[in-house]
Amino acid sequence: xxxxxxxxxxxxxxxxxxxxxxxxxxxxxxxxxxxxxxxxxxxxxxxxxxxxxxxxxxxxxxxxxxxxxxxxxxxxxxxxxxxxxxxxxxxxxxxxxxxxxxxxxxxxxxxxxxxxxxxxxxxxxxxxxxxxxxxxxxxxxxxxxxxxxxxxxxxxxxxxxxxxxxxxxxxxxxxxxxxxxxxxxxxxxxxxxxxxxxxxxxxxxxxxxxxxxxxxxxxxxxxxxxxxxxxxxxxxxxxxxxxxxxxxxxxxxxxxxxxxxxxxxxxxxxxxxxxxxxxxxxxxxxxxxxxxxxxxxxxxxxxxxxxxxxxxxxxxxxxxxxxxxxxxxxxxxxxxxxxxxxxxxxxxxxxxxxxxxxxxxxxxxxxxxxxxxx
Numbered sequence: 001x002x003x004x005x006x007x008x009x010x011x012x013x014x015x016x017x018x019x020x021x022x023x024x025x026x027x028x029x030x031x032x033x034x035x036x037x038x039x040x041x042x043x044x045x046x047x048x049x050x051x052x053x054x055x056x057x058x059x060x061x062x063x064x065x066x067x068x069x070x071x072x073x074x075x076x077x078x079x080x081x082x083x084x085x086x087x088x089x090x091x092x093x094x095x096x097x098x099x100x101x102x103x104x105x106x107x108x109x110x111x112x113x114x115x116x117x118x119x120x121x122x123x124x125x126x127x128x129x130x131x132x133x134x135x136x137x138x139x140x141x142x143x144x145x146x147x148x149x150x151x152x153x154x155x156x157x158x159x160x161x162x163x164x165x166x167x168x169x170x171x172x173x174x175x176x177x178x179x180x181x182x183x184x185x186x187x188x189x190x191x192x193x194x195x196x197x198x199x200x201x202x203x204x205x206x207x208x209x210x211x212x213x214x215x216x217x218x219x220x221x222x223x224x225x226x227x228x229x230x231x232x233x234x235x236x237x238x239x240x241x242x243x244x245x246x247x248x249x250x251x252x253x254x255x256x257x258x259x260x261x262x263x264x265x266x267x268x269x270x271x272x273x274x275x276x277x278x279x280x281x282x283x284x285x286x287x288x289x290x291x292x293x294x295x296x297x298x299x300x301x302x303x304x305x306x307x308x309x310x311x312x313x314x315x316x317x318x319x320x321x322x323x324x325x326x327x328x329x330x331x332x333x334x335x336x337x338x339x340x341x342x343x344x345x346x347x348x349x350x351x352x353x354x355x356x357x358x359x360x361x362x363x364x365x366x367x368x369x370x371x372x373x374x
Contacts, residue, residue: 002152035098037369055350075104087179100369112228160226190220190227192368198225205310212316237318262322312336317362
């Protein structure tokens with residue numbers, strides 16, 4: 001036997017939120033209730049429900065709802081009653097009462113560490129708690145944490161650890177309970193994204209996920225589909241929209257410009273528009289480059305240099321900016337692609353999801369969450 005799989009309590013409201021949070025007790029698949037994957041951000045929430053179809057998984061329902069200003073700020077729920085009201089109405093629309101939800105990276109601490117094989121679950125927990133003292137600015141009693149096994153070989157294993165402030169997680173559990181929703185699991189956003197787009201193959205390069213959202217961008221390093229580092233930067237695609245609006249572009253025209261011209265717009269009459277898009281893209285690329293350099297200088301707890309980043313996955317609702325993937329690739333000198341978010345849901349030869357490809361990039365977290373229960 002190698003490293004034991006982590007065991008988490010089945011979360012149902014704040015009272016049941018226990019030391020670890022990413023998994024529910026395993027149950028026979030036939031007993032699993034239908035559940036939505038729910039991605040909650042500062043500005044909106046996205047959700048999706050999957051079902052088994054004739055040739056694999058299919059989309060049963062999906063949607064997006066704007067949130068009241070101030071309900072969620074920097075990933076922290078600040079107004080439980082306002083958010084619960086939105087969720088109560090959403091429950092009828094979704095047609096399910098159970099959800100898998102994601103916690104934002106803003107308050108998460110994610111790292112990897114090595115543990116000996118044949119270590120008991122209790123010993124792994126003790127090793128993690130010892131590491132928390134040096135890696136996380138919150139004590140074990142104020143934190144909830146979980147781990148995933150990345151590799152096991154030669155008597156040694158590597159695990160990815162996710163730590164989150166207990167107070168913040170309890171607010172998430174409380175708001176779902178107030179809305180009458182049954183919370184089946186909580187996990188960090190990067191884990192949900194990885195479940196949707198990573199092959200988890202040992203040959204997959206170390207990957208930097210760039211989740212380019214409206215208000216901010218989440219960065220995550222994946223090793224075999226397990227997050228081992230996360231960060232959040234204050235660069236979002238919404239700044240492009242606001243600047244284009246000041247130049248007189250209607251929302252529909254702005255969307256068309258971003259999707260069809262973007263960074264490839266010609267000089268001349270589109271110079272002002274190109275300058276707007278390039279300004280945000282440059283700010284994003286600067287941060288990506290900075291994180292690449294940071295990663296190249298890092299060493300693990302043994303002093304070994306970490307494997308370099310080998311590719312970039314560009315995702316998020318603002319990730320459709322024309323030319324952005326190639327621009328990022330030119331800045332960091334590795335391949336940057338927009339991965340297929342449906343790779344673990346269906347084959348396009350058998351089924352075409354009802355979400356247009358560009359739009360689907362913004363649903364990647366919800367899709368990864370929905371895959372937990374399907």
